Amino acid sequence: xxxxxxxxxxxxxIDGKEVSARAGQTILEVxxxxxxxxxxLCHLDGLSDVGACRLCMVEIxxxxxxxxxxxxxxxxxxxxxxxxxxxxKHRRTILELLFAERNHVCSVCVANGHCELQTLGQxxxxxxxxxxxxxxxxxxxxxxxxxxxxxxxxxxxxRCVRVCAxxxxxxxxxxxxxxxxxxxxxxxxxxxxESACTRCGxxxxxxxxxxxxxxxxxxxxxxxYPEFLPALQMMREQQ
Amino acid sequence: xxxxxxxxxxxxxxxxGKITLHLNDAGVVEDAQFTxxxxxxxxxxxxxxxxYEMPSLMARVCGICPVSHLLxxxxxxxxxxAVQIPYTAKQLRSIANLAQMIQSHALSFFYLSSPDLLLGxxxxxxxxxxxxxxxxxxxxxxxxxGLRRFGQTIIxxxxxxRIHTGWIVAGGVTDALTAEKREKILAMxxxxxxxxxxxxxxxxxxLPNFPGEIATFASEPSAFLGMVGEDGxxxxxxxxxxxxxxxxxxxxxxxxxxxxxNVFGExxxxxxxxxxSYYKALGYPEGSxxxxxLARLNICKHMGxxxxxxxxxxxRQLESGPVQSSFHFHHARLxxxxxxxxxxxxxxNDADILSPHVRATAGVNRLEGxxxxxxxxxxxxxxxxxxxxxxxxxxxxxxxxxxxxxxxNRGLLQVAKAYVRGNELDQGMLNRCEAMIRTFxxxxxxxxxxxxxxxxxIRLLGPNRELLSTVRR
Numbered sequence: 001x002x003x004x005x006x007x008x009x010x011x012x013x014i015d016g017k018e019v020s021a022r023a024g025q026t027i028l029e030v031x032x033x034x035x036x037x038x039x040x041l042c043h044l045d046g047l048s049d050v051g052a053c054r055l056c057m058v059e060i061x062x063x064x065x066x067x068x069x070x071x072x073x074x075x076x077x078x079x080x081x082x083x084x085x086x087x088x089k090h091r092r093t094i095l096e097l098l099f100a101e102r103n104h105v106c107s108v109c110v111a112n113g114h115c116e117l118q119t120l121g122q123x124x125x126x127x128x129x130x131x132x133x134x135x136x137x138x139x140x141x142x143x144x145x146x147x148x149x150x151x152x153x154x155x156x157x158x159r160c161v162r163v164c165a166x167x168x169x170x171x172x173x174x175x176x177x178x179x180x181x182x183x184x185x186x187x188x189x190x191x192x193x194e195s196a197c198t199r200c201g202x203x204x205x206x207x208x209x210x211x212x213x214x215x216x217x218x219x220x221x222x223x224x225y226p227e228f229l230p231a232l233q234m235m236r237e238q239q
Numbered sequence: 240x241x242x243x244x245x246x247x248x249x250x251x252x253x254x255x256g257k258i259t260l261h262l263n264d265a266g267v268v269e270d271a272q273f274t275x276x277x278x279x280x281x282x283x284x285x286x287x288x289x290x291y292e293m294p295s296l297m298a299r300v301c302g303i304c305p306v307s308h309l310l311x312x313x314x315x316x317x318x319x320x321a322v323q324i325p326y327t328a329k330q331l332r333s334i335a336n337l338a339q340m341i342q343s344h345a346l347s348f349f350y351l352s353s354p355d356l357l358l359g360x361x362x363x364x365x366x367x368x369x370x371x372x373x374x375x376x377x378x379x380x381x382x383x384x385g386l387r388r389f390g391q392t393i394i395x396x397x398x399x400x401r402i403h404t405g406w407i408v409a410g411g412v413t414d415a416l417t418a419e420k421r422e423k424i425l426a427m428x429x430x431x432x433x434x435x436x437x438x439x440x441x442x443x444x445x446l447p448n449f450p451g452e453i454a455t456f457a458s459e460p461s462a463f464l465g466m467v468g469e470d471g472x473x474x475x476x477x478x479x480x481x482x483x484x485x486x487x488x489x490x491x492x493x494x495x496x497x498x499x500x501n502v503f504g505e506x507x508x509x510x511x512x513x514x515x516s517y518y519k520a521l522g523y524p525e526g527s528x529x530x531x532x533l534a535r536l537n538i539c540k541h542m543g544x545x546x547x548x549x550x551x552x553x554x555r556q557l558e559s560g561p562v563q564s565s566f567h568f569h570h571a572r573l574x575x576x577x578x579x580x581x582x583x584x585x586x587x588n589d590a591d592i593l594s595p596h597v598r599a600t601a602g603v604n605r606l607e608g609x610x611x612x613x614x615x616x617x618x619x620x621x622x623x624x625x626x627x628x629x630x631x632x633x634x635x636x637x638x639x640x641x642x643x644x645x646x647x648n649r650g651l652l653q654v655a656k657a658y659v660r661g662n663e664l665d666q667g668m669l670n671r672c673e674a675m676i677r678t679f680x681x682x683x684x685x686x687x688x689x690x691x692x693x694x695x696x697i698r699l700l701g702p703n704r705e706l707l708s709t710v711r712r
Contacts, residue, residue, distance in 0.1 A: 142628035218291045219408035
């Protein structure tokens with residue numbers, strides 16, 4: 001009987017707490033396993049990470065650089081800080097930039113009370129947006145039978161793009177344009193209702209804001225249920 | 240020497256308004272204008288939004304009567320979807336609309352107007368407010384607060400929020416009524432009945448104190464427009480419109496939401512942001528008419544609930560033919576509250592009221608749709624045009640205050656001529672002009688802005704705009 005392969009264990013410190021992790025794990029994964037909260041927006045359990053939103057930035061002793069915890073892997077002897085005045089300031093600024101970039105009007109949004117952007121704003125103590133609002137004029141895609149895309153509320157986290165490509169396997173979502181002009185699109189910028197969409201609704205469930213919503217939920221609370229993803233992944237691995 | 244008097248802002252109104260009086264050389268009022276000084280822009284900024292989002296968006300027009308906007312907007316959406324909503328949804332929406340009418344009327348009567356009625360038109364402005372009322376007559380103050388709470392609590396029980404609930408949607412409502420909530424509402428009814436009975440009896444007892452006001456508060460005969468149900472019965476949510484002439488004869492009946500734009504037009508005057516509605520066949524301003532509680536009570540054949548029917552019979556004794564003095568809006572408002580309490584009980588005892596079937600679904604089946612409801616202050620109409628994906632391309636809202644606008648301006652001239660003397664200005668004159676406007680309970684923009692403690696000023700200007708005298712509150 002051959003011995004079990006040795007697991008490469010790393011030990012590190014997060015916010016003063018000594019923790020151990022398997023090599024290859026991300027700082028975010030290990031922090032959450034140890035009940036240390038790090039705010040995230042583009043990350044979602046069950047999807048690949050892209051490090052797009054930069055909210056999960058952490059400090060690592062010995063370097064002035066900040067690292068996105070969702071993609072930075074653990075190293076032996078690392079000393080990680082997840083919350084400091086500098087990080088709080090950066091996180092608030094990121095949120096302010098997101099709010100200023102498009103048109104987020106919580107009071108009339110279908111996601112009001114169930115929006116990850118709104119919740120993060122509250123958690124990070126956002127009381128004002130110090131930047132001028134851009135108030136861009138953006139279109140709504142209402143062509144789909146069941147769902148609506150409101151670009152005004154999109155924060156370009158690309159969860160919809162990843163879930164459609166990685167889990168549903170349809171890959172109808174993608175990103176068009178560059179920089180501040182980037183937009184999520186369906187097919188090659190065709191109306192959603194005319195795209196190859198399978199109508200599964202996974203993109204709606206993973207969208208952190210009211211950018212993608214179920215038409216039948218207008219007027220009712222519209223919580224999203226992205227926790228289906230890890231469960232789905234586990235079931236697939238068992239097959 | 241001619242003079243101009245400006246009352247800005249007009250107090251104890253919902254929204255911001257201004258009164259301007261023009262006096263001739265002898266100090267006699269020659270002209271009067273009521274100006275709505277705000278522009279809101281809802282029709283413009285809703286362009287591009289999905290029509291199914293419109294009810295919750297349009298509810299934001301007003302914090303006092305959001306249910307009326309929800310209802311008119313949802314009905315316009317249902318016209319676009321081309322659906323008939325479930326019976327129970329209709330009944331539940333009726334309860335919400337009645338509850339809102341009760342709380343809005345309670346606000347208008349007790350909070351905004353009862354200080355004038357209880358303490359007198361000439362009372363010291365420092366005490367002429369709801370707290371003054373509560374101090375002078377705790378029972379009346381409590382009745383007003385109780386009735387407002389009654390209406391607001393029903394809306395909250397049905398739609399989880401007192402103001403701007405998203406519960407009413409195109410297709411019906413989002414959630415059915417539960418037996419527990421039904422019992423809670425039924426349990427509140429006895430206290431509400433006691434409160435309105437007290438208010439009605441008190442109001443009738445003080446009515447003889449206001450002969451001058453009754454004679455001069457927008458009492459010129461006019462046509463009236465309001466909703467009626469089957470057999471001409473009083474109705475607020477699902478009926479057709481009837482227009483009667485000043486003598487009470489029907490000019491137009493069975494007007495549907497789709498007909499509205501063909502039958503009624505809107506004129507624009509340079510001095511106000513609120514338009515002036517008129518009956519197209521008679522033109523503007525001859526085709527001007529009044530809406531609201533006074534109109535509804537003048538138009539309906541019967542109320543359909545026992546106590547309110549008795550009160551209607553008594554109300555009709557106030558004048559021969561349709562009741563014309565706008566002072567009697569107050570009376571009509573109280574009768575409607577009584578009706579609302581009785582009707583809520585009747586609907587709650589409907590066998591199907593707890594049915595779970597409360598929402599119809601459909602996509603875009605028409606590119607245009609209209610819907611109307613009776614808001615507390617009168618007929619409210621929403622008219623939408625959408626593209627094939629249901630995105631708003633155009634909208635028009637015809638609100639009660641626009642339909643009463645001409646009558647308010649005429650009434651202002653009437654009351655100012657009767658009471659305002661340029662050479663001896665006093666607070667009572669000023670307040671009567673405002674009180675006349677208050678009888679209409681106009682909703683100028685959105686929620687109530689009580690400016691009672693802010694300085695209010697009448698300025699007398701000479702021909703060269705030099706300041707002759709000032710009366711300050």
